[in-house]
Amino acid sequence: xxxxxxxxxxxxxxxxxxxxxxxxxxxxxxxxxxxxxxxxxxxxxxxxxxxxxxxxxxxxxxxxxxxxxxxxxxxxxxxxxxxxxxxxxxxxxxxxxxxxxxxxxxxxxxxxxxxxxxxxxxxxxxxxxxxxxxxxxxxxxxxxxxxxxxxxxxxxxxxxxxxxxxxxxxx
Numbered sequence: 001x002x003x004x005x006x007x008x009x010x011x012x013x014x015x016x017x018x019x020x021x022x023x024x025x026x027x028x029x030x031x032x033x034x035x036x037x038x039x040x041x042x043x044x045x046x047x048x049x050x051x052x053x054x055x056x057x058x059x060x061x062x063x064x065x066x067x068x069x070x071x072x073x074x075x076x077x078x079x080x081x082x083x084x085x086x087x088x089x090x091x092x093x094x095x096x097x098x099x100x101x102x103x104x105x106x107x108x109x110x111x112x113x114x115x116x117x118x119x120x121x122x123x124x125x126x127x128x129x130x131x132x133x134x135x136x137x138x139x140x141x142x143x144x145x146x147x148x149x150x151x152x153x154x155x156x157x158x159x160x161x162x163x164x165x166x167x168x169x170x171x
Contacts, residue, residue, distance in 0.1 A: 005062075015073075018074060091152075107125065
């Protein structure tokens with residue numbers, strides 16, 4: 001539950017910087033007040049009967065509620081179309097899902113952790129699989145999409161320039 005809440009909050013996290021850059025910090029306050037109000041309403045309504053799990057759901061509801069307020073405000077503030085926003089998100093979302101599935105399958109294949117050494121092995125192998133799977137999948141999706149001018153292009157140029165400079169200095 002908290003992982004999903006964190007994912008939703010991550011989508012919303014850069015919006016606050018955009019509001020500050022636009023000279024509209026009051027929008028951040030409006031969204032944070034919405035977040036707190038939703039959290040408190042859900043937590044007080046359900047926590048007495050459902051305990052700590054209700055608090056986790058309250059966090060998820062608060063993250064979703066603030067996102068539902070933040071995105072329309074952001075779109076209108078910077079004149080961004082929903083289609084353009086979604087077009088920039090689909091590749092990272094699909095790459096994340098594929099990477100998470102790969103990590104899950106590999107960790108499941110290792111077995112049940114019954115000690116620290118197995119848990120550390122799962123952590124190390126999972127991190128390595130994720131660190132390889134996500135960028136490779138993202139790169140393949142970017143290529144399949146026709147190599148649009150996007151963040152992948154900027155990162156690719158920076159890596160290329162860094163490698164060129166590194167090899168020039170080493171030669």
